[in-house]
């Protein structure tokens with residue numbers, strides 16, 4: 519019988535009490551790039567149902583803090599995380615950090631945001647790129663100098679253009695397709711470290 523990729527990670531997540539199998543993508547990214555440490559403050563964009571926050575919650579520990587946002591409310595109770603239901607497009611993340619007593623700057627911004635697909639390739643790609651640009655904007659506004667940004671990207675003609683934008687803001691920009699991502703999937707993750715400066719006004 520062929521290896522059922524979806525089923526394997528789904529069962530593993532269930533067994534390990536994670537609310538989604540996407541957690542294994544972030545785990546692999548972290549194992550390779552050593553992103554999370556105790557005491558960090560993290561923004562989680564597209565946080566629902568919450569497996570990335572579950573993973574990060576353990577990594578940053580009781581001294582760390584997470585602010586997660588998603589269109590869909592997150593029904594999880596984590597001791598060091600606050601979740602807000604909202605559209606990143608209409609949200610002033612700097613204000614939101616202040617309201618929740620966080621920031622003004624954070625150590626890491628992670629984005630697993632994905633648009634609801636329509637099946638119309640050009641529209642889906644444009645929406646996906648818009649979400650990536652919004653995530654980068656949040657990172658530029660909220661990261662400490664030296665901070666890290668992890669963002670999901672759907673491979674398209676915009677790849678080089680987006681990588682160029684990332685390179686303008688970070689000293690190192692890598693791309694990874696984790697094992698938890700199906701082979702046929704177009705998704706990859708950019709891992710950007712060494713945020714240069716708050717260049718967006």
Ligand SMILES: C[S@@+](CC[C@H](N)C(=O)[O-])C[C@H]1O[C@@H](n2cnc3c(N)ncnc32)[C@H](O)[C@@H]1O
Nearest residue numbers: 564566567568569570588589605606630631632
């Ligand atoms: C793949 S899921 C994230 C899974 C999550 N990282 C986890 O581990 O549980 C993608 C999420 O992006 C969210 N999303 C899409 N567009 C958004 C937007 N404009 N603002 C906030 N969240 C958005 C969706 O609602 C969806 O929950």
